[in-house]
Structures are given as structure tokens and as C-alpha cells.
Amino acid sequence: MNFTITKVQLFVMLFFRTTGIIFIAYSEALLNAGGRDAWIMFFIAAAFVFLQLCVYEKCYKYFELGKITRWIYIFSWVILLILSLVYIQYTLNIWVLGNTPNYVTLLLMLLVSYYISVSRPSTAVNMPVFIIPFVFVFVFFLLFAVPELRVSQLFPIGKSSGHEWIMGMLYGLASFTGLEGYLVLRKYVLTEDKMRFKDILIYQTIITVFSGFLMLVVKMYFAPASLPYITEPTLYILKSIEVTFVKRLDIFFLYMWLGWSIISLSLIVFNIRIVYFQKERKHKKIPMVVLHLLIFFSSIAFLNIRSVEFLRAHFQYIYIPFTVILPAFIIWKNKRRETKCAK
Amino acid sequence: MRKIIVFLLLSSVFLSGCWDQRLYKELSIISVVGVDGHIGDLKAFYAYPSSSDDPTKYIVLEGVGKTAREVRMNANKKTEQTMDIAELTTILVSEETAKKDLYSLLDVYYRSAESPMTAKVVITDGSTKKFLELKENLPKEIGEYYLDFIQSFEKSSIYPVTNLEIAANKMFGEGRDLALPYLKASGDKGLPEGEGIALFNGKNYTGEHLTMRESTFATLIGYGKSDIIELAYLMKKDGKDISVGFNAIRFKKNMKVTQVGNNIKVKYNIYMPIVMTEYPPDHLDRTKRRKELEKFIEGRVEKDIARMFKKSQEASSDVVGIGEDIRAYYPNLWKDGKWKEIYKDIKIETKVDVKIVRSGSIR
Incomplete structure (x- = not known):
């Protein structure tokens, strides 16, 4: 595929790819797994991710996918797409669309995704821009919950067990799932657009502040014992906020989250598209049709509480294999090959 | 042809809400619920406006059953419309009922995404029935009346700000107990009167309530x-x-x-x-x-x-x-x-x- 992006577009895509879908729910999983110190674990994980991005920036040239690694990534992203759609549909069923047949909403979501996937790359690149204003609106309305927040909920610290630290760190890292997108997209950044350490720092600070804010609001709002019962704590908070102009703030933001999630899905599809079409292919649209049909039927097949709970219980394990180990292996292998060739 | 297909596909987006639409004309919009009894032997009263011209007029439906959901289903049989609690403002719970695991009674509201978490939960002196079947005409719609009534006390720092969500949080929290408005019926007309705050220990009402002045200081120190x-x-x-x-x-x-x-x-x-x-x-x-x-x-x-x-x-x-x-x-x-x-x-x-x-x- 032939296209170029600016570094700002890269970071905007990465932001929405990372935060989309999970941002209404990840804090509950993280806080339950990490115990009292979970919020500290999140910020340590954010610092780790920053270092990881710096390493990515140094080594992205060596991130060349081979036949096997390409299909490993495509396979993992397809699984992620299916599970994400299952989660989105399940959440919609619970909150607003209890009677609407699943295939209708899934079809509509995938139709948008398909349209983006067969359009020019610039469509996928620029779609996240539509959501930017909503980020501020979302944060603004969450601030209405401030009178109910209790700083004392953050303390005491140092009470989490070793196991809680391991799980908390895994969930903390999983809040940044999709970071491998940086490696996939980095080589398309305009060469004259120099990437500096400061740019990565600003990006990581913004995403940490946003995700950290959501997590801290949940932590300070809910009693620790009540949190395991709540699946989407951020929506629950919005549901409890009283404003004069709209009866249910949560419904408004649920649709905003839906838009955000569809864009996140289309960015995963975009990653698949880039990786798949790295090799010259005869057909351009048929693979996308097949991909969307596969996602559609698989989502229908797996749409049940077991899949959703499986996803909630295991999504923290995605990060290390696909964002740390596999990229490290690919980079190490290509770097070694280059050194050997140079000799 | 291609344009027609695109148009039809896009138009179908607007159909997605059809399955989940709820029309006002088909619903009895419940604004206040009163709960008496215990799980296994529950009685509930549902108040909803009976006239669109005069919102102060309302009907009270009574339901009996073993669970909170069954009670609602039973009450629903007595109306030609479907009961809807999306605009619920107040849940009145009798003190005897609240003494035994308030959360299990309210689970039906927490589990349904339609329930408004902003609804107030209030403990009443005696049965909730008398708080819904008032002898005096209220100046406004009954749900609005109870909501304004509680909020006026909250603004005067007599009651802490509570709602369904805050109530659940406190019932599960260990370091702070739930305190809910406590009302009694006063005078010949049986109009509701603030009596203080009901003290909870975990999920159960202790049977004790603070006086109005004590409530003020509990609210000021605690909130x-x-x-x-x-x-x-x-x-x-x-x-x-x-x-x-x-x-x-x-x-x-x-x-x-x-x-x-x-x-x-x-x-x-x-x-x-x-x-x-x-x-x-x-x-x-x-x-x-x-x-x-x-x-x-x-x-x-x-x-x-x-x-x-x-x-x-x-x-x-x-x-x-x-x-x-x-x-x-x-x-x-x-x-x-x-x-x-x-x-x-x-x-x-x-x-x-x-x-x-x-x-x-x-x-």
C-alpha cells in the first residue's frame, strides 16, 4: 500500500486504536486485579510503555514481517476483532438495544468498517479526527462526578500482594493494547517529519492522563467491594450523574463510545490491510469482504456471556506476546540478519 | 443502481432503533415506588400520573409477590399499559423491610440498565402505602414532589446527597455506612415530613434514626x-x-x-x-x-x-x-x-x- 502520514496522524490513530472499545471497562478489571495499589501499577505500566515506544522508535526499521509472523499478527488481530465485536454487541444489548436482533447492529457496524477498509487509506487515517471533540466532552461530563470522589479511596498504599502486582501490571500494560500499531505504521510517516523523544513523551503523557483520569475516577468513586459487580463502571458513573438537559447521560455517551469503538475496529482492520497487502495481491476488495464476513459470522457464533467473561478474564495476556515478545523477536532476527549480510 | 443500494443500506441505519423503541402512549411512567414486606412476601405500590392534563392526579397500582420482579409483574397485570421505571424519582422502603438486606430488594434496579441511578431511596416510618395514598392534593406530580422534597433537605445539609448508585456503594463499603432520608407521615392529612436520617449497618437498617439536628451534624462532618x-x-x-x-x-x-x-x-x-x-x-x-x-x-x-x-x-x-x-x-x-x-x-x-x-x- 502506498500512502504517507504525519507523526500527528500516527499518534492520533494510536490513541484511538488503544483507548477505543476498552476505555469504559478496563479500569474495573485493573482495579480488581491489582488491589489497593492498582492505580500505582497503572502509572508504572505507562512508564514502561513509554520506554517501549522509545525502543520501538529506535528499531522500527527492523520490524519487517515474514510470512509466518505476518499471519500470526493477522490471525491475532482477527481474533481481537471478533472478541471486540462480541463485547461491543453484548454491551449494546445490555444498555440500549435489548430487542434489536444482533445481526442488524453487527451488520451496521461492519458495514462502516468495510466501507473504510475498501476506501483510500486516508479515510482510515483521518476518521479518528471526528472523535477528538468527544474526548473533551466525555472528560468534561465525568468531572460532574467530582463531588462524589473520595481521595481516601486511593490509600493506603503498599497493601497489594505479589500476585496482585503481577496481575495488576499485566492489566496496566493491557490498557495500552495495540501498541504494535506503532511499528506497523511508523515507516509510513513522512521522512521529513522527524520523530523526537519529546513527541513520544507528549503522546504518552496525553494517553496516560486520559486513561489514568478514567481509572482514578472509578477508583475514587466506587467502594472497592462494589467494583467486582460492575462491568462498565464509567457508564455507571455517567448514569448516576444528574444534569438538567438530558435524562440519561450514559446513553448519550454509550453511542459516542460506539462510534469510538467502530473507529478503533477500523484501525485494527487497517493494520491487517497494511500487513496483508505488503505482498502484492491480485484482488483488493475480496479479502476485505471475506474478512468482514468471517468477523460477522464468528461474532454471531461467539456472542454470549461466556465469551465476554472469557475476554474480560484474559485480555491482559494479549499485550506481552504480541506487543513485547513478538516484535522483539522480529527486530532481533532482522537486525542479526542485517549484521550478517554486512559482514 | 449502486446509488440506490448505498441509499437503502444507509437508510437501514435508522431502522435499528425500531425494535427497542418505547412510546410514551403505551407506557405507564412510574415515578414513585413503595416497598413493604420481605423477599418471599413482598408488596409494592407504584404511582404514575393518570391524566396528561393534570399531572397532580395519579393512580397507585399494588402488586404482591415473592420477589421484587414478580411484584412488578403482578402490578403490571392491573394496567392496560406497560409499566416503565425509566423516570423513577423515588423508592420508598418501609423501615421493617429495610431491616433485612436492602440490597437484595434493590438488585432489580441495579441490574436493569433502564433504571435511573439518580432515583432517591427513602426509608419510611411504617408502611409506604400511606406515603402514596395521600389525602391532600399535591402541588405537583408525586414523583417530582418527593424528589424536590428530598433535594431541599440535601441543599440544607440535613441529608447527605444519596441516590440508588451511592446507596449501593455505601452498602458494600466498609469504612462508611449508608444513611438514608427517614420520613414519617404527619398530621391528619398524612403529608410526608422529614424526621432525620436512617442509620444502616452494611446492607441492613439498624432500626435507629437520627433527629433532624443530629442528621445535620452527621451530614456536615461526614459529607x-x-x-x-x-x-x-x-x-x-x-x-x-x-x-x-x-x-x-x-x-x-x-x-x-x-x-x-x-x-x-x-x-x-x-x-x-x-x-x-x-x-x-x-x-x-x-x-x-x-x-x-x-x-x-x-x-x-x-x-x-x-x-x-x-x-x-x-x-x-x-x-x-x-x-x-x-x-x-x-x-x-x-x-x-x-x-x-x-x-x-x-x-x-x-x-x-x-x-x-x-x-x-x-x-
Whole structure:
């Protein structure tokens, strides 16, 4: 595929790819797994991710996918797409669309995704821009919950067990799932657009502040014992906020989250598209049709509480294999090959 | 042809809501629910407006059943429309019902995404039926009336701000207990009257409630000042009764925790600048008069706070959230799951510093 992006577009895509879908729910999983110190674990994980991005920036040239690694990534992203759609549909069923047949909403979501996937790359690149204003609106309305927040909920610290630290760190890292997108997209950044350490720092600070804010609001709002019962704590908070102009703030933001999630899905599809079409292919649209049909039927097949709970219980394990180990292996292998060739 | 297909596909987007649409004309919009009895033998009353022209007119549906959902289904059989609780403002629960696991009664509201979490939960003296079948015409729609009624107390710092969501949070939290508005029916007309706050221990109502003044101090210490704080006392001086009324401008508390042997000692230092709203003897420009009055108010407030703490400790209800602060800032004194045992024996002292900063528009 032939296209170029600016570094700002890269970071905007990465932001929405990372935060989309999970941002209404990840804090509950993280806080339950990490115990009292979970919020500290999140910020340590954010610092780790920053270092990881710096390493990515140094080594992205060596991130060349081979036949096997390409299909490993495509396979993992397809699984992620299916599970994400299952989660989105399940959440919609619970909150607003209890009677609407699943295939209708899934079809509509995938139709948008398909349209983006067969359009020019610039469509996928620029779609996240539509959501930017909503980020501020979302944060603004969450601030209405401030009178109910209790700083004392953050303390005491140092009470989490070793196991809680391991799980908390895994969930903390999983809040940044999709970071491998940086490696996939980095080589398309305009060469004259120099990437500096400061740019990565600003990006990581913004995403940490946003995700950290959501997590801290949940932590300070809910009693620790009540949190395991709540699946989407951020929506629950919005549901409890009283404003004069709209009866249910949560419904408004649920649709905003839906838009955000569809864009996140289309960015995963975009990653698949880039990786798949790295090799010259005869057909351009048929693979996308097949991909969307596969996602559609698989989502229908797996749409049940077991899949959703499986996803909630295991999504923290995605990060290390696909964002740390596999990229490290690919980079190490290509770097070694280059050194050997140079000799 | 291609354009037609695109148009049809895009148009189908607007159909997605059809399955989930709920039309007002087909619904009985319940605004207040009253719950009596216990799980296994429940009775509930659902009030909804009966006339679109006059919102003050309403019908009360009665349902019986073993579970909260069954009761609603039973009540629904008595109306030609579908009952809808999306605009529920108040859930009244009789005190006997609240004594036995309030959460299990409210689960039906927490589980349904349609229920508004902003609805108030209120404990009533006796059956909730009399709070819905009022003999007097209300000036507004019954749900709106109860909501405004509770909110006016919240704004006066008499009740802490609560709703369904906050109630669940407190029922599960260990360091702070739930406190819900407690209402009684007053006079011949049986109109609702604020009586204080109902004290909870975990998910159960303790059977004890604070008086209005005690509630004010529990709210101020536990949750802080809302819009206004109005207080009034009767001062006896030289055999005369003197009215003393004032508004607190601020309510600043400082909590100190110390360990004395095996017990915990909590000391509150409270600073309360006030503006006088009633004091017939006048002459508040004189320092001596002000000092005398400040001392009187300090004594009375300290007594009220001490009474509030005594009642709360006897009821094992940590209404102001002492446990929350101890768990957070004195973790060596906190024991998971044993807070209530410790709480009962805590020594609580209060030192109030009142300052008259304004005398009103006369001296």
C-alpha cells in the first residue's frame, strides 16, 4: 500500500486504536486485579510503555514481517476483532438495544468498517479526527462526578500482594493494547517529519492522563467491594450523574463510545490491510469482504456471556506476546540478519 | 443502481432503533415506588400520573409477590399499559423491610440498565402505602414532589446527597455506612415530613434514626456543607427564653486520630463562622455579648454532635465515615472485616469553635 502520514496522524490513530472499545471497562478489571495499589501499577505500566515506544522508535526499521509472523499478527488481530465485536454487541444489548436482533447492529457496524477498509487509506487515517471533540466532552461530563470522589479511596498504599502486582501490571500494560500499531505504521510517516523523544513523551503523557483520569475516577468513586459487580463502571458513573438537559447521560455517551469503538475496529482492520497487502495481491476488495464476513459470522457464533467473561478474564495476556515478545523477536532476527549480510 | 443500494443500506441505519423503541402512549411512567414486606412476601405500590392534563392526579397500582420482579409483574397485570421505571424519582422502603438486606430488594434496579441511578431511596416510618395514598392534593406530580422534597433537605445539609448508585456503594463499603432520608407521615392529612436520617449497618437498617439536628451534624462532618446550614436553639438566661438562630457560613473540620492503649481516640476540631438570623436581645456589636453567645452555641453544638456519635456507635453505624479515614491514613489501626467491633469502642471528642462574623442587618 502506498500512502504517507504525519507523526500527528500516527499518534492520533494510536490513541484511538488503544483507548477505543476498552476505555469504559478496563479500569474495573485493573482495579480488581491489582488491589489497593492498582492505580500505582497503572502509572508504572505507562512508564514502561513509554520506554517501549522509545525502543520501538529506535528499531522500527527492523520490524519487517515474514510470512509466518505476518499471519500470526493477522490471525491475532482477527481474533481481537471478533472478541471486540462480541463485547461491543453484548454491551449494546445490555444498555440500549435489548430487542434489536444482533445481526442488524453487527451488520451496521461492519458495514462502516468495510466501507473504510475498501476506501483510500486516508479515510482510515483521518476518521479518528471526528472523535477528538468527544474526548473533551466525555472528560468534561465525568468531572460532574467530582463531588462524589473520595481521595481516601486511593490509600493506603503498599497493601497489594505479589500476585496482585503481577496481575495488576499485566492489566496496566493491557490498557495500552495495540501498541504494535506503532511499528506497523511508523515507516509510513513522512521522512521529513522527524520523530523526537519529546513527541513520544507528549503522546504518552496525553494517553496516560486520559486513561489514568478514567481509572482514578472509578477508583475514587466506587467502594472497592462494589467494583467486582460492575462491568462498565464509567457508564455507571455517567448514569448516576444528574444534569438538567438530558435524562440519561450514559446513553448519550454509550453511542459516542460506539462510534469510538467502530473507529478503533477500523484501525485494527487497517493494520491487517497494511500487513496483508505488503505482498502484492491480485484482488483488493475480496479479502476485505471475506474478512468482514468471517468477523460477522464468528461474532454471531461467539456472542454470549461466556465469551465476554472469557475476554474480560484474559485480555491482559494479549499485550506481552504480541506487543513485547513478538516484535522483539522480529527486530532481533532482522537486525542479526542485517549484521550478517554486512559482514 | 449502486446509488440506490448505498441509499437503502444507509437508510437501514435508522431502522435499528425500531425494535427497542418505547412510546410514551403505551407506557405507564412510574415515578414513585413503595416497598413493604420481605423477599418471599413482598408488596409494592407504584404511582404514575393518570391524566396528561393534570399531572397532580395519579393512580397507585399494588402488586404482591415473592420477589421484587414478580411484584412488578403482578402490578403490571392491573394496567392496560406497560409499566416503565425509566423516570423513577423515588423508592420508598418501609423501615421493617429495610431491616433485612436492602440490597437484595434493590438488585432489580441495579441490574436493569433502564433504571435511573439518580432515583432517591427513602426509608419510611411504617408502611409506604400511606406515603402514596395521600389525602391532600399535591402541588405537583408525586414523583417530582418527593424528589424536590428530598433535594431541599440535601441543599440544607440535613441529608447527605444519596441516590440508588451511592446507596449501593455505601452498602458494600466498609469504612462508611449508608444513611438514608427517614420520613414519617404527619398530621391528619398524612403529608410526608422529614424526621432525620436512617442509620444502616452494611446492607441492613439498624432500626435507629437520627433527629433532624443530629442528621445535620452527621451530614456536615461526614459529607461537608451543601448550599446552606440553618440552625436554631433556645437559650435560657435569667429565667427568660431567648431565640438563637444562625446560618453557618462554613463548616471546617480537622480530624486527629490517636491510639490510647487498645482503643482509638478521634478528636474533631470544628471551626464554624456564623451569621446571626435570630437574636431578639440584640447588641451583637458588643464583644462580651458575642463571646457569651458563641460559647452557648459551641456548647449546644458539641452536645448535639456527641449525641449523634453516641447514637451512631450504639447502632454500629459509621455514618460519618471515620473508618474510611482510618483505613486510608492510619492503616495500622485498621483491621479488614473487624471495623465495626473497633468502631463501637472509639472515643470521639469534638471541640467546636464558633465565631459570629455577621450580626444580620441589625445589631
